[in-house]
Amino acid sequence: MEEQRLITLENITKEYDGVTVLSSINLYIRKKEFVTLLGPSGCGKTTTLRIIGGFENADSGRVIFDGKDISGIPPYKRRVNTVFQKYALFPHLNVQDNIAFGLKLKKLPKDEIAKKVDYMLELVNLKGYGKRSVESLSGGQQQRIAIARALVNEPEVLLLDEPLGALDLKLRKEMQLELKAMQQRLGITFLYVTHDQEEALTMSDTIVVMRGGHILQIGTPKSIYDEPKNAFVANFIGESNIFPGTMVRDELVHFCGEDFPCVDSGFGEDKPVDVVIRPEDVLIVGEDVGQVTGIIKSVLFKGVHYEMMIDAGGTTWKVHSTTMQPEGSRVGLSVVPFNLHIMKPMEEENAQ
Amino acid sequence: MTDFQVPLWGYVLMGIGFAAFLTLLILYVRKNRGFKRPIFASPYVLWIIVFTVIPCLLVAYFSFTDPAGNFTLDNFKNFWDSNYNTRKAMDPEMLSQYEAMGLTLDDLGLGRDSINIDTLVFSLWMAFLCTAVCLLLGYPAAHIMADREFKLGPTLVILFIVPMWMNFLLRTIALMSLMEDGGLINSVLEWLGIGRQKLLNNVPAVQVGMIYNFLPFMVFPIYNVLNKMDYKLSEAAMDLGCDKWHTFYKVTLPLSVPGIVSGITMVFMPAVTTFYISRLLGGGKVQLFGDLIEAKFLSTSLNEWNVGSALSLVMMILILLSLGLLNKVDPDSEGGGMV
Numbered sequence: 001m002e003e004q005r006l007i008t009l010e011n012i013t014k015e016y017d018g019v020t021v022l023s024s025i026n027l028y029i030r031k032k033e034f035v036t037l038l039g040p041s042g043c044g045k046t047t048t049l050r051i052i053g054g055f056e057n058a059d060s061g062r063v064i065f066d067g068k069d070i071s072g073i074p075p076y077k078r079r080v081n082t083v084f085q086k087y088a089l090f091p092h093l094n095v096q097d098n099i100a101f102g103l104k105l106k107k108l109p110k111d112e113i114a115k116k117v118d119y120m121l122e123l124v125n126l127k128g129y130g131k132r133s134v135e136s137l138s139g140g141q142q143q144r145i146a147i148a149r150a151l152v153n154e155p156e157v158l159l160l161d162e163p164l165g166a167l168d169l170k171l172r173k174e175m176q177l178e179l180k181a182m183q184q185r186l187g188i189t190f191l192y193v194t195h196d197q198e199e200a201l202t203m204s205d206t207i208v209v210m211r212g213g214h215i216l217q218i219g220t221p222k223s224i225y226d227e228p229k230n231a232f233v234a235n236f237i238g239e240s241n242i243f244p245g246t247m248v249r250d251e252l253v254h255f256c257g258e259d260f261p262c263v264d265s266g267f268g269e270d271k272p273v274d275v276v277i278r279p280e281d282v283l284i285v286g287e288d289v290g291q292v293t294g295i296i297k298s299v300l301f302k303g304v305h306y307e308m309m310i311d312a313g314g315t316t317w318k319v320h321s322t323t324m325q326p327e328g329s330r331v332g333l334s335v336v337p338f339n340l341h342i343m344k345p346m347e348e349e350n351a352q
Numbered sequence: 353m354t355d356f357q358v359p360l361w362g363y364v365l366m367g368i369g370f371a372a373f374l375t376l377l378i379l380y381v382r383k384n385r386g387f388k389r390p391i392f393a394s395p396y397v398l399w400i401i402v403f404t405v406i407p408c409l410l411v412a413y414f415s416f417t418d419p420a421g422n423f424t425l426d427n428f429k430n431f432w433d434s435n436y437n438t439r440k441a442m443d444p445e446m447l448s449q450y451e452a453m454g455l456t457l458d459d460l461g462l463g464r465d466s467i468n469i470d471t472l473v474f475s476l477w478m479a480f481l482c483t484a485v486c487l488l489l490g491y492p493a494a495h496i497m498a499d500r501e502f503k504l505g506p507t508l509v510i511l512f513i514v515p516m517w518m519n520f521l522l523r524t525i526a527l528m529s530l531m532e533d534g535g536l537i538n539s540v541l542e543w544l545g546i547g548r549q550k551l552l553n554n555v556p557a558v559q560v561g562m563i564y565n566f567l568p569f570m571v572f573p574i575y576n577v578l579n580k581m582d583y584k585l586s587e588a589a590m591d592l593g594c595d596k597w598h599t600f601y602k603v604t605l606p607l608s609v610p611g612i613v614s615g616i617t618m619v620f621m622p623a624v625t626t627f628y629i630s631r632l633l634g635g636g637k638v639q640l641f642g643d644l645i646e647a648k649f650l651s652t653s654l655n656e657w658n659v660g661s662a663l664s665l666v667m668m669i670l671i672l673l674s675l676g677l678l679n680k681v682d683p684d685s686e687g688g689g690m691v
Contacts (some may be wrong), residue, residue: 055587075590082591088584092606101602102592153592 004030006156006189007052012061014047014213021047022213025061029157029191029206034183036192036200039210040236045193046161048210052191053082053159066156081150082159086166087142089134095121095145096130102153120148123182140171147179157189164199176202197237201225209233230343234276241282241317244345245275253342256313258292260335264342274343279307279320281339290332296325411668414661427655427662433464437655468644468663475641476670478555479623482562483570486619487612489563490570494611495604497571498578509575512568520565524632527561528552531633553635561633562623569622570615577611578604613678621671641667 005028012025022044029035037045050056052063054075063071070078081102089098099120103113121127124144134142143163150158160179164172180203183190194200200207201221209216209224217229228234231242245255250265255275267273287293294312305320312333325331418424430436439447439462450460457463497505497512515523530536531551538548551557581604589599627642645667648660 053591055590074595075587076593076595080591082588084584084588086582086584088582088588090585090588090603090607092603101589105593105598105602149592 006031006033006066007191008062008064009048009052010062010064012048012051012058012063014044014051014056014058020213022051022058025213025215027208027215027218029189032187032189034180034190034192034203034205035208036194036204036206037208037210038194038197038200038236040195042212043210044213045195045210049082049159049161049191049193052157053080054078079155080157080159081153081155082161083146083150083163085161085163087146089142089145089149091133091135093134094130095126095132095134095137098134098145099149099152101149106153116152120152123151124148139166140175143167143175147182151182151186151188155188157191158183160190160192162194163192164194164196172199179203201237207237209236211236228276228341228343231274231276231345234341234343239279239318241277241279243275243277243315245273245342247271247273247342251337253340256292256315258313260291260340261337262340262342263337264340267342267344272345274345276341276343277317277335277339279318280305281335282317282319282321283334283336284308284319284321284323284325285332285334287330287332289334291334293330293332296327296329296331299324299327408668411661411664414658415665417658419655419658427658428666430659431468431662431666432466434467435462435465437659438462471639471644472641472666474639475624478559478562478640479620479626481559482566482623483616483620485559485563486567486570487616490567490615491574491608491612494571494574494578497575498581500583512571516568521628521632523565524561524629527564528632531557531560552633553637555634555638557633558630558638558640561629562626565626565629566619566623569618573614573618574608574611577608581607617675617678620674624671625667 007027007029009025009027012022013020014022025044025048027048037048039045047056051058054070054073054077057072061071062069065078065080090101093101096117099117100113103116108116117130118127121130124147126141126144126148129137129141129145134145137145143166146163163179164175167175176199179190183203192200192203204221206218207221207224208218211232217224217233219227224233225237228237228240231240234240235242243255245253247264247267247269248254248259249269250267251262253260253262253264253273253275260275284290292312294310294317297309297311297316300307301324302320305322306324308319308321308325310317310319310331310333317333319333415427416423416425418426426437426440439457442462493508493512496502497508499505532538533548533550533552535551537551542548585603585607586599589603594602625642627640627646630638630640630643641663645660645663648656648663651660
């Protein structure tokens with residue numbers, strides 16, 4: 001599948017004033033893929049995007065685009081376009097001229113430009129807005145114009161730097177779906193940067209989880225959610241209970257004062273591990289049949305489910321359940337072996 | 353040492369007055385929970401009325417009256433022809449006698465003299481040149497200072513500001529000593545083998561002085577606008593296919609128009625009314641409109657104040673017109689934190 005790789009990052013390293021922002025990043029992006037760089041602020045995701053866009057140069061390593069090394073090539077010679085975080089629309093131009101900006105530079109004939117601009121306005125549902133000033137538009141509309149301005153140039157890759165960050169929740173959700181639909185319709189590779197795990201899960205084909213200038217995990221949304229590689233990824237993608245435990249032997253883990261059967265092996269005997277359990281994977285059963293027993297400390301109604309905090313085995317478990325248990329009642333908790341995720345402890349992971 | 357000393361009761365009075373003012377201030381702020389514009393603006397309004405509005409009205413009054421206070425348009429006729437008043441003051445009988453002798457007014461030195469208008473045109477031309485050169489020098493300077501990549505930018509800004517802490521007369525005199533026949537510049541020229549040049553007491557010297565004095569007023573409004581401009585806009589332009597030149601020409605330049613407009617205003621206005629620079633660097637050989645007005649007001653002859661007022665009024669109207677034009681170009685007048 002080598003020929004399908006559109007962008008390859010090889011050992012990209014970047015420092016700012018002696019602080020390492022990216023250390024030896026290796027990543028490839030396939031054609032027509034929706035890739036999301038996900039991580040907390042300062043993890044290096046935006047820097048990675050800027051290096052691909054050509055706004056920053058890596059200290060070492062190579063950026064390979066369509067088989068050619070493009071490190072050092074200025075942004076205006078790259079076949080990528082960017083949607084900026086705060087849109088960066090040109091305030092001195094109206095909507096139409098903003099979108100036509102790139103096309104005019106390419107000296108396309110006027111009627112062709114007009115046709116393409118109209119098509120783009122239709123694509124982003126802003127037909128008839130061409131003559132408006134960009135400053136008169138709402139945040140969501142400006143966002144669409146920014147996307148149209150980038151897409152009209154028919155880039156091979158569209159880089160999106162937290163494009164929905166400034167929008168309210170409802171609009172953000174709408175735009176997520178629209179963006180995904182647009183990407184599938186146009187068949188353009190999207191490289192998306194966000195710190196919002198839900199956004200990443202909704203839209204991506206591939207998620208790249210980053211922290212502190214390192215890539216922690218690359219995978220499909222489902223594989224990252226179901227099989228997080230370490231406690232950080234587990235905690236960042238969705239909610240998790242993370243307990244320190246000990247691997248007694250293969251397929252048996254000890255935590256919260258009890259032994260639990262699991263499906264993982266290969267950690268060795270009596271080795272410290274992190275045990276990750278999703279709140280929705282904890283089953284509330286009768287007090288006498290649970291693997292551990294606990295007391296319900298608090299109950300919160302969350303719409304689809306109840307979120308309960310349960311004291312059991314010396315710690316607090318977060319449990320999501322569709323049936324409510326009264327506060328203060330004693331319950332049994334049980335986890336099927338498949339839903340116990342055993343990971344190397346974070347400290348050990350970092351030391352490697 | 354002065355003979356006058358503030359008596360003890362003077363200090364007491366000042367103390368009481370200051371305390372009363374503070375008390376009033378505190379009471380007012382407490383009562384209204386914060387500053388409100390009307391009352392605190394009143395000293396400013398008073399200031400404007402006393403030192404701006406009334407003088408303007410006086411200028412208008414003087415320019416339409418004669419020394420006796422009667423309405424007249426003679427001052428403006430004198431603006432058109434600076435010998436008008438002199439001719440008018442002459443005995444008509446004498447004039448007709450001269451005429452009979454075959455002498456024309458021009459022979460007597462009393463013909464139409466257009467020195468006022470000529471000086472005005474010359475002043476406008478000098479101010480225009482000064483503004484143009486300031487723009488050509490100032491825009492690149494502001495651009496470099498506002499460049500994010502350029503680490504010395506802030507230092508450069510300070511280097512531009514520090515000379516402005518000095519009085520402009522002092523700066524002009526310093527410039528004069530630099531450009532003197534035996535000054536630093538001439539020493540360098542001689543050392544280079546070019547030989548000493550006559551640098552002072554001519555029109556270029558005045559022009560250099562004006563540019564030197566007014567350049568910061570061009571640089572800072574432009575710098576302000578460029579510095580506040582979102583650098584992501586130039587990145588967006590590069591992303592969409594602009595090289596450095598196109599980014600400047602298509603994005604940076606159009607967005608800095610407000611700064612340019614306010615820079616032009618702030619250089620052109622003082623440049624067209626300037627008077628001291630021309631005297632110091634022009635050595636009395638170069639006369640600008642400002643010098644002309646000043647001369648009228650320093651003159652002891654009877655109706656010169658009225659003539660000078662008329663000249664000032666013409667100047668004021670010209671400035672108002674050009675300001676109005678500039679505001680048309682820049683309706684939001686966003687630029688320039690210095691105005």
